[in-house]
Amino acid sequence: MASRAKATILDIAREAGVSKSTVSLVLQGSGLIRPETAVKVRKAIEDVGYVYNRGAANLRKAHSNVIGMVINDLTNPFFAELAVGMERVFQAAGVVPFIANTAENPVRQEEVLKSLLEQGVAGLIVSPARGTVPGAFRRIETAGVPIVFAMRRLPDSRIPVITPDNHRGAVLATEHLIRKGHRRLAFFGGSSDLVVYHERLGGFLEACERLGIPAADRLIVEGETSRKGGMACLETALAAGEPPTAALCFNDAVAFGVMLALRRRNLEAGADFAVVGFDDVAEAEHYSPALTSVAVDTAGLGERAAHVMLKMIQSRTTRAEDHIGAVTLVVRESSGPDRGQQVGDAA
Amino acid sequence: MASRAKATILDIAREAGVSKSTVSLVLQGSGLIRPETAVKVRKAIEDVGYVYNRGAANLRKAHSNVIGMVINDLTNPFFAELAVGMERVFQAAGVVPFIANTAENPVRQEEVLKSLLEQGVAGLIVSPARGTVPGAFRRIETAGVPIVFAMRRLPDSRIPVITPDNHRGAVLATEHLIRKGHRRLAFFGGSSDLVVYHERLGGFLEACERLGIPAADRLIVEGETSRKGGMACLETALAAGEPPTAALCFNDAVAFGVMLALRRRNLEAGADFAVVGFDDVAEAEHYSPALTSVAVDTAGLGERAAHVMLKMIQSRTTRAEDHIGAVTLVVRESSGPDRGQQVGDAA
DNA sequence: AACGATGATTAGAACGTTCCAATAAAATTT
DNA sequence: AAATTTTATTGGAACGTTCTAATCATCGTT
Numbered sequence A, B: 001m002a003s004r005a006k007a008t009i010l011d012i013a014r015e016a017g018v019s020k021s022t023v024s025l026v027l028q029g030s031g032l033i034r035p036e037t038a039v040k041v042r043k044a045i046e047d048v049g050y051v052y053n054r055g056a057a058n059l060r061k062a063h064s065n066v067i068g069m070v071i072n073d074l075t076n077p078f079f080a081e082l083a084v085g086m087e088r089v090f091q092a093a094g095v096v097p098f099i100a101n102t103a104e105n106p107v108r109q110e111e112v113l114k115s116l117l118e119q120g121v122a123g124l125i126v127s128p129a130r131g132t133v134p135g136a137f138r139r140i141e142t143a144g145v146p147i148v149f150a151m152r153r154l155p156d157s158r159i160p161v162i163t164p165d166n167h168r169g170a171v172l173a174t175e176h177l178i179r180k181g182h183r184r185l186a187f188f189g190g191s192s193d194l195v196v197y198h199e200r201l202g203g204f205l206e207a208c209e210r211l212g213i214p215a216a217d218r219l220i221v222e223g224e225t226s227r228k229g230g231m232a233c234l235e236t237a238l239a240a241g242e243p244p245t246a247a248l249c250f251n252d253a254v255a256f257g258v259m260l261a262l263r264r265r266n267l268e269a270g271a272d273f274a275v276v277g278f279d280d281v282a283e284a285e286h287y288s289p290a291l292t293s294v295a296v297d298t299a300g301l302g303e304r305a306a307h308v309m310l311k312m313i314q315s316r317t318t319r320a321e322d323h324i325g326a327v328t329l330v331v332r333e334s335s336g337p338d339r340g341q342q343v344g345d346a347a
Numbered sequence C: 001a002a003c004g005a006t007g008a009t010t011a012g013a014a015c016g017t018t019c020c021a022a023t024a025a026a027a028t029t030t
Numbered sequence D: 001a002a003a004t005t006t007t008a009t010t011g012g013a014a015c016g017t018t019c020t021a022a023t024c025a026t027c028g029t030t
Helices: A009-016 A020-027 A035-048 A054-060 A077-092 A106-118 A134-142 A166-179 A195-210 A227-238 A252-264 A282-286 A298-314 B009-016 B020-027 B035-048 B054-060 B077-092 B106-118 B134-142 B166-179 B195-210 B227-238 B252-264 B282-286 B298-314
Strands: A066-071 A096-101 A123-126 A147-150 A161-164 A185-188 A218-221 A246-249 A274-279 A292-295 A323-325 A328-330 B066-071 B096-101 B123-126 B147-150 B161-164 B185-188 B218-221 B246-249 B274-279 B292-295 B323-325 B328-330
Touching: A009 A020, A009 A035, A020 A035, A054 B054, A066 A077, A066 A106, A077 A096, A077 A282, A077 A298, A077 B096, A096 A106, A096 B077, A096 B096, A096 B106, A106 A123, A106 A134, A106 B096, A123 A298, A134 A147, A147 A298, A161 A166, A161 A298, A166 A185, A166 A195, A166 A246, A166 A274, A166 A292, A166 A328, A185 A195, A185 A227, A185 A252, A195 A218, A218 A227, A227 A246, A227 A252, A227 B282, A246 A252, A252 A274, A252 A282, A282 B227, A298 A323, B009 B020, B009 B035, B020 B035, B066 B077, B066 B106, B077 B096, B077 B282, B077 B298, B096 B106, B106 B123, B106 B134, B123 B298, B134 B147, B147 B298, B161 B166, B161 B298, B166 B185, B166 B195, B166 B246, B166 B274, B166 B292, B166 B328, B185 B195, B185 B227, B185 B252, B195 B218, B218 B227, B227 B246, B227 B252, B246 B252, B252 B274, B252 B282, B298 B323
Parallel strands: A066 A096, A066 A123, A123 A147, A147 A161, A161 A323, A185 A218, A185 A246, A246 A274, A274 A292, B066 B096, B066 B123, B123 B147, B147 B161, B161 B323, B185 B218, B185 B246, B246 B274, B274 B292
Antiparallel strands: A292 A328, B292 B328
């Protein structure tokens, strides 16, 4: 059994008694060949255990059928959801997405992009790793390979971006907290080397400004975008002179961390301290208390990104419109019961 | 700017005033070429914005440098952790892993495998989707491409498997519960079309048997391997005549679901009902109460799988030893305080 | 000064496909 | 029955690499 030298299109041709050209035509489902011939060829293909060599084909064909998805942190379910959305669209288009993980490491990202490029991908969807240098994608752009950013963007670049409306989401969430009667607010987690951070923080600050929360009553704590980071943020905040009574978190992971830290202190999210997350991952709904969060339609953004990519490939362009996805605030338990305009917020 | 027809090795040769062979040699870092020549060539490569065409190269080279990782559910952090472990060792070996998601869908899996194969992968690491038909990998085997299963196995197949010691893990966990004084035990979640399920359930039953828990006091509830599934399991169990006081869950996701359902009923995991998970995902430690779980060293298994794969590729064989990873029980809060041999277990 | 070594470089034949142009066969028109 | 169109099939030249064998310098040796 096994590999007596990989079968090629010529082996099939011999087996079926036709020319290699005919086999090739059958392979691409051309309508030119006579049905009986096609059947004969297909049988031969089956018999010799042939596997198509896309590398060889791509040598002649203009475009390959694989696109690369470069994700900065696969262990974050958020990105996994994004990936799932894209896969749906690509599958329907007969395109195969290969996922590569950069683990938030720019060097690794470099390697991964190089490999994908060498493999001859038709396009690239990237959520750039933190600390990506501005010029990192110059190479790819000059190679003429279409590329879009998803969820994250780079400060300068003219590469099209698919992202949720971070600013608006933060405004929505902050207004919600203020309307609940909170007067001392915190923004937890994230770090300023991410563009997203500035967008979300910006929305938070704008809402505070507009609804009359003075700068002195806003607390901003940077931190890791993880459960652990969230826990640390809460500790820092509670240690402050006049601690906040509510927090908007950079993302859901941070929010979960904050809730855990609260429970450790025998405080209840919602009742004793309001917390709102961002992204609305699947888990938010099932947590206890259920997490109020800004829903960004992750899978939808994934689909959008995939569509944009397909269009770029099809029209062989490297330019496309940005796409800012609508967001909605999903109010659940963690931001407190709806007791209208309350005032008491003593520590 | 952009693609005035992709640069090739010949363009470089022209630019540098050498032959294509020389360029090729430089590309593979051969020691044969004179250093000054190499420098000249490398400069030319930079100048023309060349990108290596691996497809063309693979036409001549025996082996490609990409291996495929086929994962059945990317949104489960457990598999993401597995992937991360593999990536570590592959990266070190200069091999690029491409990840593809099957979303637990055998048809999708078929497509994904086909694509990977056509792409000319050097090997395949697969966690087979549920419902995979026995013959699904025949094709790959006869193609002579090395393949190993990770975490899951197929009933019949002779493909090497890397998996934790599911049986022993279940025994450990069950013994722990019984030693805590529980006399009516449940096994929650999972479905019998998975080999893993039988292994884990088998361990549970064996421990019950050995430590004298009669069959009448064991409750087995199949269910989805997700939070939701876990919640459903608990409801079913509590509705029973003589409900159990402790449960071993098929995996951590199920365990989290059980804990959530408990909280909904104002019961506390650990105090009112003991729950033990399986896999020990990162989250288990941070949950509240922290989840007692069987640690399987996920990343370690990933590394192991990667190593086995590399060895198979290197020795051009398609056979390898199975590898059963050691497991340990990590006792935390959810299985209850350590109050020794207690007896009271009235509903 | 002629000879082998040794070191660098290169021409040219693969590799497995696609696709154009050419051919052959069958069907249709004159 | 010849000429034309249509329908199927095919040869052969790409595509961008690698690799073997050959060529060409350079350098010691005798």
